[in-house]
Amino acid sequence: MLRLVLLRHSFTEGNLQKRYIGVTDEPLCPQGIRFLEEHFYPETEHIFVSPMLRCVQTARLIYPKQPFHIIEELAECDFGDFENKNYLELSDNPDYQKWVDSGGILPFPNGESRETFRWRSLKGFERAVYFCLNKKAKSATIVTHGGNIMSILEEYASSPKSYYQWHVENGCGYVVELEEDLWKQNREELYVMAKIPHIHSVSIDKKNRTW
Numbered sequence: 001m002l003r004l005v006l007l008r009h010s011f012t013e014g015n016l017q018k019r020y021i022g023v024t025d026e027p028l029c030p031q032g033i034r035f036l037e038e039h040f041y042p043e044t045e046h047i048f049v050s051p052m053l054r055c056v057q058t059a060r061l062i063y064p065k066q067p068f069h070i071i072e073e074l075a076e077c078d079f080g081d082f083e084n085k086n087y088l089e090l091s092d093n094p095d096y097q098k099w100v101d102s103g104g105i106l107p108f109p110n111g112e113s114r115e116t117f118r119w120r121s122l123k124g125f126e127r128a129v130y131f132c133l134n135k136k137a138k139s140a141t142i143v144t145h146g147g148n149i150m151s152i153l154e155e156y157a158s159s160p161k162s163y164y165q166w167h168v169e170n171g172c173g174y175v176v177e178l179e180e181d182l183w184k185q186n187r188e189e190l191y192v193m194a195k196i197p198h199i200h201s202v203s204i205d206k207k208n209r210t211w
Contacts (some may be wrong), residue, residue: 073124081113
C-alpha cells in the first residue's frame with residue numbers, strides 16, 4: 001500500500017477574510033504559522049508541493065529538513081474577476097450571482113473553468129503517484145490547495161462524494177491509501193483512512209511525529 005497525505009496549506013490573511021485566493025501569491029499569516037506549530041503531521045518519504053508560496057511555507061514548516069518536489073499543476077484555481085474578493089464585495093456582481101446559482105459549475109469570468117482546473121489537478125496528482133510507484137515508496141505528502149484536494153477525491157475516492165463534500169479546512173487534510181498493483185492496472189482508487197490533524201482518531205507518537 002502507498003499512503004498519501006493530501007494536505008491543504010495553512011491560513012493566509014485572505015483565507016481569514018474569506019477571500020477567493022487563487023493566483024494571488026500570499027504568504028502564511030501568523031495564525032497560519034501558529035496552527036502548524038501546534039499540530040502534528042505524519043512523517044513521510046516524499047513531499048510534493050504546489051508552487052504557491054503558502055504551500056511552500058507550509059511544507060517547510062512541517063518538514064524543515066526534507067527536500068520537496070514542486071508540481072506546477074497543483075497550483076490553485078485562477079478565480080478571474082473574483083480573485084482576492086469575498087462574497088460581500090461580490091454581492092452586487094451579476095456574474096457572481098450566476099456562478100452561485102449554477103452551484104459553482106460555471107467558469108470563473110476571465111478565469112479558469114472548473115473542468116480545466118480539475119484536469120490539471122488530476123494530472124499533477126498522477127505525476128506524484130507514479131513518482132512514488134517508480135521509487136517503490138510507501139508514503140508521501142502532497143501540500144496543495146482545497147480545490148485540488150476536492151478534485152482528486154471526487155475522482156478517485158472509493159466512497160463517492162460530490163466535489164464540495166470533500167471540503168477541507170486550512171492546515172487540514174486526508175490520509176488516503178492506494179494499492180500499487182491495482183493502480184498500475186488502471187484501477188485507480190483511493191481509500192480514505194483518516195482526517196488530519198485529528199489527534200484522537202489515530203494512534204500518534206507525539207514525540208517522534210509518527211503514526
